[in-house]
Amino acid sequence: MAATDPAFRSVPRRAPCFLVWRVESMVLAPVPREQHGRFHRGDAYVVLSCSERGAAPGAGRGPLETHVHFWLGSGASVDEAGVAAYKTVELDELLGGAAVQHRELEGTESSRFRSYFPAGLRHLDGGTASGLTHVSDAFAPVLYAVKGRRNPLIRQLPAVAWEHLNDGDVFVVDARDVIFVWTGRTANKMEKIQGARLAQALKSEHGGADVIIVESGREEELPRQVKSEATVDADERHERRRAEDIKLYRCSDQDGTLKVVEVKSGPLMQADLDSGDSFIIDNGPQGIWVWVGKRASAKERAEAMRNAQGFIKKKGYPISTPVTRVIDGGEPTDFKTLFKSWRDKHAPVGLGKMAALGKIAPTIQTSFDASTLHENRALAAQTQMVDNGGGQKEVWSVVQPR
Structure with missing residues (x-):
């Protein structure tokens, strides 16, 4: 081992x-x-x-x-x-x-x-090979773009210049002592929130700084050449590219060579998967999934990711196409949503026992005499119930002893 x-x-x-x-x-x-x-x-x-x-x-x-x-x-x-x-x-x-x-x-x-x-x-720019760990007092302003609808992405841009700005997103300029948050006219709410968070994070990293919010069109004495939001991808198109019809492929190496055979086009059903093989779910540029069955060979299991990348190259998809490998029985929720129907093993069927309107058991009204609670004297004393006033009363007075 x-x-x-x-x-x-x-x-x-x-x-x-x-x-x-x-x-x-x-x-x-x-x-x-x-x-x-x-x-x-x-x-x-x-x-x-x-x-x-x-x-x-x-x-x-x-x-x-x-x-x-x-x-x-x-x-x-x-x-x-x-x-x-x-x-x-x-x-x-x-x-x-x-x-x-x-x-x-x-x-x-x-x-x-x-x-x-x-x-x-x-x-961020740079990397370990370019001397990332080198520390210097020199500081050059940095421009970040904040783009996306649900989880906005923050990208460091090549330079601080108007040509990189557009009215559809939020941009942050880090000048160390001052941090500018520039919001485009049609920037969405999450981009504005993420831009403010980035400014606060940069402020903490620098040990303090002034944060200034600037709205598009309200800059003072700044020559501006901002792109229209129509010149860049809308947030919906940025996060959801139109994909081809989803397809299912079977991968097998029974004769020692890997074979990828198309099984069907969507909609996909859970029953289409066989634990004896591995499968590729082709969702176009939106992502390639590799499902490895429990009884798949060790070679299929080990080379699942490599096979998926080869599949992307053969199909001519962008190299940036996401690739994910899942194991039979350990499928995440976003994988299950690719199928028209999916039921986990041991999952309950339906909603279980429920009380339906009009079928609730009736309440039986009975008469109750509170005086019967005094019949159990031990329980009455233990719970300190109020005395019913019956019985003999004795009163003592305390006088000065002789």
């Missing part, structure tokens, strides 16, 4: 956790909690989330749902990307092989991945 990577020694067994590692010099290095959500374009990362279904990342007391993501920046090297992918498989095996695996690419992260970082997912 291969030795456990020292980076994974901090991973608890069967307990909630949320951990992030970055590939540095071809090995994994832990990312401090205060830096979670900051991803450099020149690097590759591995993210582990173990939590109760529906709970915050790393929280919960019930059955755990485990997700392992490897994130690749646009400037990450092929070797760094390979290390992140390999370590994702290694971490999955360490956790028992039932984790859901995700490939995340800069700018096309899944909604689940973005939800891990309430303060915002930030794309």
Whole structure:
């Protein structure tokens, strides 16, 4: 059995956790909690989330749902990307092989991945190979774009210039001593909230700064050339691309070579899946899912992610197409929603016992005599019930002793 990577020694067994590692010099290095959500374009990362279904990342007391993501920046090297992918498989095996695996690419992260970082997912320039750890007192202003409807994404832009602004989003200029939050005329509510959060986070990182909110069209003495919101993708199109009809493919290596055969087009049913094989659910550029059956071969299980990436290349989909691997019996909710019907094993059928209007048992009215409560003297004394006034009364007076 291969030795456990020292980076994974901090991973608890069967307990909630949320951990992030970055590939540095071809090995994994832990990312401090205060830096979670900051991803450099020149690097590759591995993210582990173990939590109760529906709970915050790393929280919960019930059955755990485990997700392992490897994130690749646009400037990450092929070797760094390979290390992140390999370590994702290694971490999955360490956790028992039932984790859901995700490939995340800069700018096309899944909604689940973005939800891990309430303060915002930030794309930053540079990386470990470009001397990221070098500390300098020099500071150059930075421009961030905040875009998205549910979980807005924060991107660092090439330069602070009007040409990068548009009226449909929110932009933040970090000048260290002063932080400007510029809101476009048609920016949505979540973008405005995330922009304010980013400004406060930058203020804390700098140890204090003035935050100034500027609305589009209300700048003073600033020459402006802001793009119209019509020149960029609407938020709905940005998050929901029109996909082809969903399709199901069967993957099999019975004769030693992998074969991918189309099974059917949507709608998909849970019964279409067979635990003896692995399947690819093709949802177009919106995402490729690989489902691995419990009785699938070890080769199918180990090469599921690689096969999915080969499938993307063959279909001519963008390289940024999301890829997720799930295991039979450990399907997340967003996978189940791809099927017209899905029922978990041991799940209750219907709503269970219910009280229907008009079928509630009638209430029987009976007469009650409160005086009968005094018949049990011991109980009356124990509960300090009020005396009924019957019986003999004796009164003593206290006089001065002789």
